Amino acid sequence: MDNSKAIFLKEATVNAADGVQRAFISKALGGYYTNRDLQKARYRDWERARDAASMAKWSAVNDLANVLEKFVKNFERNGGVVHWARDAAEARDIILKIAEDAKAKAIVKSKCMTSEEIHLNDALEKAGFGVVESDLGEFIQQLRGEAPYHFVFPCMHVKREAISELFTKHLGTAPTDSPEELTMIARRHLRQLYVDADIGITGANFLVAETGQISITENEGNARLTAALPRIHIALSGIEKVVNELDDLSVLLPMLATAGAGQPMTCYNTLYSGPRKKGECDGPEEFHIVLLDNARTRLLADPEQRDALHCIRCGACLNVCPIFKNIGGLAYGTTYQGPIGSVITPHLRGLKQWNHLSGASSLCGACTDACPVRIDLHHHLLHNRRNAAKESPTLFDRVFHNGFNFVIKRPWLFAAGGRIFRASLPLLQKLPLPYMGAWMKTRDLPKAPTQSFREQWKHDHV
Amino acid sequence: MSDARTDIFARIREALKVKAPKPHLKAETSSPNTSVAAKPWLPDGGETAEDSLLILAEQLAKLKAVLIRVPDHASAAKAFAELATTKSWKKVAYHGHELTRPLAATLTCEAWEADASFDKQKLEGSDAGLTTCESIVAQLGSILVSSRSSGGRALSVLPHVHVVIAEASQVVPDLGAALALVKARHGTDMPSMLSFITGPSRTGDIERILVLGAHGPKELFLILVG
Ligand code: SF4
Numbered sequence: 001m002d003n004s005k006a007i008f009l010k011e012a013t014v015n016a017a018d019g020v021q022r023a024f025i026s027k028a029l030g031g032y033y034t035n036r037d038l039q040k041a042r043y044r045d046w047e048r049a050r051d052a053a054s055m056a057k058w059s060a061v062n063d064l065a066n067v068l069e070k071f072v073k074n075f076e077r078n079g080g081v082v083h084w085a086r087d088a089a090e091a092r093d094i095i096l097k098i099a100e101d102a103k104a105k106a107i108v109k110s111k112c113m114t115s116e117e118i119h120l121n122d123a124l125e126k127a128g129f130g131v132v133e134s135d136l137g138e139f140i141q142q143l144r145g146e147a148p149y150h151f152v153f154p155c156m157h158v159k160r161e162a163i164s165e166l167f168t169k170h171l172g173t174a175p176t177d178s179p180e181e182l183t184m185i186a187r188r189h190l191r192q193l194y195v196d197a198d199i200g201i202t203g204a205n206f207l208v209a210e211t212g213q214i215s216i217t218e219n220e221g222n223a224r225l226t227a228a229l230p231r232i233h234i235a236l237s238g239i240e241k242v243v244n245e246l247d248d249l250s251v252l253l254p255m256l257a258t259a260g261a262g263q264p265m266t267c268y269n270t271l272y273s274g275p276r277k278k279g280e281c282d283g284p285e286e287f288h289i290v291l292l293d294n295a296r297t298r299l300l301a302d303p304e305q306r307d308a309l310h311c312i313r314c315g316a317c318l319n320v321c322p323i324f325k326n327i328g329g330l331a332y333g334t335t336y337q338g339p340i341g342s343v344i345t346p347h348l349r350g351l352k353q354w355n356h357l358s359g360a361s362s363l364c365g366a367c368t369d370a371c372p373v374r375i376d377l378h379h380h381l382l383h384n385r386r387n388a389a390k391e392s393p394t395l396f397d398r399v400f401h402n403g404f405n406f407v408i409k410r411p412w413l414f415a416a417g418g419r420i421f422r423a424s425l426p427l428l429q430k431l432p433l434p435y436m437g438a439w440m441k442t443r444d445l446p447k448a449p450t451q452s453f454r455e456q457w458k459h460d461h462v
Numbered sequence: 463m464s465d466a467r468t469d470i471f472a473r474i475r476e477a478l479k480v481k482a483p484k485p486h487l488k489a490e491t492s493s494p495n496t497s498v499a500a501k502p503w504l505p506d507g508g509e510t511a512e513d514s515l516l517i518l519a520e521q522l523a524k525l526k527a528v529l530i531r532v533p534d535h536a537s538a539a540k541a542f543a544e545l546a547t548t549k550s551w552k553k554v555a556y557h558g559h560e561l562t563r564p565l566a567a568t569l570t571c572e573a574w575e576a577d578a579s580f581d582k583q584k585l586e587g588s589d590a591g592l593t594t595c596e597s598i599v600a601q602l603g604s605i606l607v608s609s610r611s612s613g614g615r616a617l618s619v620l621p622h623v624h625v626v627i628a629e630a631s632q633v634v635p636d637l638g639a640a641l642a643l644v645k646a647r648h649g650t651d652m653p654s655m656l657s658f659i660t661g662p663s664r665t666g667d668i669e670r671i672l673v674l675g676a677h678g679p680k681e682l683f684l685i686l687v688g
Contacts, residue, residue, distance in 0.1 A: 028670040047488040048503035054485040062482055065474045078652070084466035136676055137667035153670065160668055179668035183676055190677065194620075195582050211645075211652060221619045221663040221678020227655070228615035229582055239470065246645060250638035253658070254504065254602060264505065264521065265602040265637075267664055268619075268678070270657040277654045281580040282614040293470045301477035307485060374485050 004333050005356040011331035012360075021157070025325055028156050032319055035262025042264070053255050054374040056248040057310035060209070064300065067209045067242045068291075074212025078274030080287040088118035091292050095120060095201070095234060098288060099129050102232055104198040108190075110216075110223035111135035112203030113151050113313065114236050114292060117335045117348075120201070131201075132193055134222035136186050143170050149329035151336055152260055152315030157328060190222070200226035200284070204237035205312065206252065207289075210245045212273055214289065217256060219267040227272060233284040235272075239291050240300075240309040252312060259372040260314030299347040305380050308343050310373040317367035317377055323360050332357065339367035343380040346388075355388040415452065422448040507601030507635030514600035514635050521603025525661030526674060527682040531630075535564060538627060538685050542592070543568040545683065549623065555585055556592035557613030561627050565592060565685075577613040582620075591621035591679075595628050596656070597643055598684070601636040604660040605684060606644070608653035615655045624659070624679040630688035 015021065040046050060067045072082050085091035099107065107129055109115065121142070124131045133142040137154035141147065143166050148154035155163075163182050164175045173185050194200075202223050206215040214235055216223050227233050243252065249269075257263040276283030299309055318324045318338030329337040334345045334357070342357035358381045367377040389397045407413050425448040429440075451459070464472075508514030522529045532538045542565040546554065555576040556566045566573040576585060585591075593612035595605050605626055612618045634640050637658075644656060663678030674680050 031670055042505040043503060044506060045503035049501075051485075051487040052501070052503070055487070058482075058485050062478065064478065065471055068474070069471075077650070078654075084470055086466045086469055090466060134677065135667075136665050140667070153667065155667055156670060158668075163668060179671045180673045182668055183665055183673040187675065187677060191586060195586055211650075213652065213656075219663070220665050220676035222676070224619040224657065225616065225677060228619065239474075246641050247638055250636065250641055251501065251504065254637065261666075263660075264525075265604055265658065265660040267660050267662075268657055269604075269660070270655060271652075272655055273652045274654050277609070280609045280614055280654060281577040282582065282616050283609060283654055291470075293473065297470065297473035297477050300474065301480070303480045303482040306482040374487075376486075 004353050007333050008331055008356055008360075011333075012327040015328045015331055016326045021328070022326060024159070025157060025328065028153075029319055029325070032262050036258060036316075037262075039258040039262055039264055043258075049251060049255060050372055050374050052251045053312075053372050054307075054310060056243055056251060057312070057373050058307070060242045060244050060248075061240060061300070061306065061309050064239070064242070067244055068239060071207050071209040071212060071242050072291075074209065075207075075214075075273075075289060076212070078212045079277075080212070080274050080289055083288060083290045085290055085292045085294070087294050088292075091118045091236065091290050091294070092120060092123040094290050095236070096123060096127055098232065098234060099124065099127070099199060102198055104129055104232075106193065106197040107131040107199045107201060108193050108197040108226050108230060109133050109138075109201040110203070110218065110226040111138050111154075112201065112236055113148075113335060114203055114238055115201065116148065117294065118236075118292070120236070132190070132197075134190050134193070134226060135218070136183060136220060136222075139186055139190070140166065143167075147330065147335075149337070150315060150318055151313060152318075157330075194225040194229045197226075197230040199232045199234060200230035201234045201236065202226055204235045204241055204289070205256070206249060207237060207242045208246050208249070208271070209242055211271075213246070213271040215249060215253070216270050216272070217253065217266045217268070218270075219261075219263075221268055224268050224270060227270070227284070228282060231284055232286045232288070233272070233275070234288045234290065236290045236292065238296055239293055240296050255372040256312050256314050259316040259370065260319075295348045299344060302347070304383055305343065305347070307373075307375050308340070308347075308380060310375055311340050311344075312373055313340075314372060316370040316372065320366040320370045322362055322364065322366070327360070332360070339377045339381070340375070343375075343377055343384065346384050351384065351388050352392055355384060358382075358384040358388065415454070418452045422450075422452070501636070501638060504636065505601050507599070507639070509635075511630075511633070514633050515630065518598065518600040518603060518633055521600070522661075522684065525603050527603065527661045527684060530683060530685045532685060532687055535561075535687055538687050539565045539568045541685055542625065542627070543570075545625070546571060546590070549589070551589040551623075553584075553588045554590045554592060555588040555613075555617055555621055557594060557611070557617055559594050559611075561594050561629075562592050565627060576617045580614065582616065585616055585620050588621040590623040590625055591617045592625045592627065593618050595626050595632065596647070597640045598628060598633045598686075599635075599637050599640050599658070600633055602658075602660060604637070604640075604658040605682075606640050606656060606658050608657070609655040610653040618657070618659065619663075619678045622675070622679060623681045623683070624662075625683045625685065627685045628687070630686055633686075
């Protein structure tokens with residue numbers, strides 16, 4: 001069994017049985033559902049808004065070459081420097097080179113999932129650069145030495161007592177059980193870091209082709225500070241983040257906030273075009289953007305699932321997913337958790353090792369309903385299962401499908417099989433069946449009917 | 463070996479040779495177009511100026527931002543001075559502008575013009591920042607500041623309290639209108655930073671419990687004249 005799958009199965013089994021932790025996660029998400037519904041009710045027509053949001057992303061992604069080119073031209077006109085990275089290693093090298101050239105002493109980062117994807121912090125630290133995550137949740141996860149649990153709420157699984165202990169250990173502060181006081185500890189600790197840092201690294205939520213601006217969404221103000229005080233600003237972004245027009249944001253920004261966090265608008269939505277301009281008193285002297293492919297073009301090449309690139313990383317699909325809520329974010333072992341992670345990870349990192357995530361779904365479709373840009377998430381999980389069966393069928397796939405194929409073409413065999421199956425049903429109940437163990441443990445098989453469906457139909461209708 | 467840019471564009475062009483179907487839209491009527499200015503399906507921003515002001519007041523209250531409405535500039539200065547006394551500010555940074563200077567002049571504590579002599583350490587130690595804004599979005603309760611209208615990038619986010627002075631005529635109904643105004647005003651010469659501020663800085667990272675003042679200001683005041 002592949003390593004990623006083994007870890008997934010082990011973690012999922014343990015976490016799903018941890019009632020206390022599951023109740024904690026449910027409680028944490030409780031407020032989100034209430035606020036999201038309140039905010040959604042303010043939309044005069046949420047479904048029309050979803051139409052507009054999905055069309056905005058569809059038109060940009062399906063014309064990606066032209067839209068990117070336009071973005072880059074305008075970004076450069078604004079005085080920014082563009083870098084291209086085919087994969088994670090190239091992106092890391094580009095950022096390391098900028099840090100080395102600048103002889104950077106301190107680097108401050110705001111939340112950026114793309115940087116998790118390329119394992120940027122490890123690379124910077126190995127090269128001797130100190131780097132501090134400034135988003136509160138990411139800061140806590142960095143101190144814990146753990147990957148984010150949820151790509152919007154990174155430490156939603158950690159209890160306040162554990163955070164208090166963590167701060168006492170690393171920052172030497174007095175224990176407290178108040179979330180407010182804990183937040184203030186981090187605030188006090190990080191403020192001077194923004195002032196002292198040479199380089200600020202951020203992500204980007206949208207790249208606006210029309211104006212060459214990048215848009216960053218955040219609640220805490222840490223990205224604002226990261227892009228204001230250090231001498232160099234580096235933004236790292238996937239190539240799929242483009243939109244055509246500035247006006248597209250009038251739909252996407254509120255929907256991102258409402259779908260993902262139940263807010264009318266995230267606290268800070270900021271557009272950056274270039275480094276400090278003439279006549280401005282602060283802001284970085286250099287502004288770099290690293291545009292990353294890292295297998296996104298592989299997903300682009302699949303027209304059936306291309307819409308997965310429309311994702312605006314709001315996190316709504318995680319918040320409503322019964323699997324995510326039961327097994328938790330860390331079990332996935334991926335940068336992007338939940339339904340969207342299960343869809344895209346096999347494309348980004350290989351279907352063979354990651355196909356097990358296609359099964360991490362009850363196919364209830366809650367994710368597809370929640371998605372503000374209408375990505376057909378649960379069908380894509382089925383598409384991945386189908387593709388995996390085609391690409392590298394397991395022994396079970398082969399035996400089962402060939403067997404089924406053989407039987408279904410021979411009505412007499414099918415009827416005979418049915419009779420044998422009905423007769424042996426009471427016996428099956430007691431046998432330890434392969435593949436069925438987990439299912440049978442908590443369920444009884446129904447009583448077998450005396451006639452097959454075809455026999456009953458003939459009897460009643462002919 | 464070709465460079466990364468060439469390679470990535472080649473991959474994109476190759477990938478897009480096969481067309482993807484349009485998304486399944488729910489709307490029965492014609493295809494929705496994001497460039498339709500009104501967007502009558504988003505949250506309401508008000509038909510008239512009066513409606514918009516009502517919606518704005520409601521949104522700001524929900525966001526825990528404080529709206530102070532005053533009839534004229536003299537009362538704005540008075541309100542600001544009172545705020546400074548109640549909060550016992552010792553140092554206030556402000557953006558140099560005709561709207562802000564009369565307010566700063568009424569203060570008895572230290573007041574310094576941040577964009578005239580920028581000093582990030584001094585800004586970090588300031589109790590409050592006073593700025594103007596580009597516009598105010600009634601629909602969402604957002605205040606749009608820019609590096610031009612608000613004394614650079616840090617003044618509106620580094621001090622512990624942010625106070626915005628604006629005129630009622632700066633209120634626009636919705637986000638689309640605010641973005642259109644930005645384009646009309648700045649064209650291709652945009653300020654290097656434009657930020658929609660929607661309430662005081664906040665986080666829910668610890669057990670999803672709301673705490674105000676994560677890294678940015680803990681309090682946000684909007685003094686609206688007229
Ligand atoms: S797939 Fe949709 S719901 Fe999930 S994070 Fe992306 S945009 Fe949000």
